[in-house]
Ligand SMILES: *[C@@H]1O[C@H](CO)[C@@H](O)[C@H](O)[C@H]1NC(C)=O
């Protein structure tokens with residue numbers, strides 16, 4: 004919680020920055036790791052009638068990520084405008100995150116379409132509040148025009164409630180050990196908000212020798228299509244029974260969750276969630292359960308790629324051939 008002293012300090016920093024540049028607000032994480040912000044507080048000194056472009060730049064330390072959550076969102080829309088499709092020619096808010104060396108647009112929002120929770124995987128997140136309406140018009144309505152948000156700088160993925168062990172040596176690795184929990188839940192970073200870009204997360208399952216793990220998806224929304232491969236620039240989920248990279252396993256993406264539970268072949272299982280630097284979705288929510296092998300003979304979801312049937316038929320042909328030779 005912010006005490007009054009901190010609030011005053013934040014306001015002071017805001018004034019300093021705003022005085023320096025007309026409508027630019029720079030927030031860094033040097034003193035406070037979280038705070039609140041309201042559209043009323045920005046652009047204070049800008050002329051009241053002209054359209055303005057207010058930039059809010061949230062900049063953390065190199066190892067920090069940034070989360071933004073909107074608690075109120077109602078941008079001004081003139082009566083004669085319909086903003087169901089686009090935000091051009093009306094007040095709007097856009098968000099960009101830094102991926103690599105450039106800024107990448109997440110989306111734009113207007114009217115009452117509240118942005119989902121946002122999270123950057125880098126240390127820079129930028130918002131831009133574009134107003135076409137005049138300040139007088141915005142203030143004259145009783146509709147609480149504007150937005151309010153909460154922001155937070157953090158070094159982890161903010162997934163403490165997932166009850167997984169975090170491997171600090173890796174950028175994003177969570178392990179689930181059946182000796183600690185025989186079942187539980189797992190989800191994508193920032194769920195149910197948009198998952199961050201350029202992220203490679205591993206969810207590792209360690210069971211007892213006689214156990215396998217069973218993963219069931221309750222929610223699934225991974226931006227991508229077809230086989231989710233590089234040519235489609237898709238984000239994807241992939242399962243592997245091995246610690247090494249497993250190219251043959253099929254990738255999952257899109258809005259349909261894998262049918263039925265996903266089962267591991269042995270007591271080790273690895274799930275990879277990989278996102279690229281364009282487009283995002285709201286991720287996944289699943290539960291897992293370690294079960295002893297006898298009980299696990301329920302239908303196994305085929306993990307191998309369906310288009311690799313040529314290879315499949317060739318190897319089955321080979322097997323059949325060997326079988327025939329053995330019989331002779
Ligand atoms: C806005 O446009 C959409 C389709 O583009 C339409 O369904 C909707 O009824 C329109 N709303 C108003 C208030 O005109």
Ligand SMILES: *[C@@H]1O[C@H](CO)[C@@H](O)[C@H](O)[C@H]1NC(C)=O
Pocket residue numbers: 054089090091092093094095111133134135
């Ligand atoms: C946002 O609003 C500004 C000012 O009205 C406009 O110039 C810009 O095109 C809008 N952005 C989008 C993405 O529609």
Ligand SMILES: *[C@@H]1O[C@H](CO)[C@@H](O)[C@H](O)[C@H]1NC(C)=O
Pocket residue numbers: 180181182183209
């Ligand atoms: C799982 O937890 C048990 C008990 O805490 C521990 O002995 C074992 O080494 C852990 N396994 C892995 C793979 O971390």
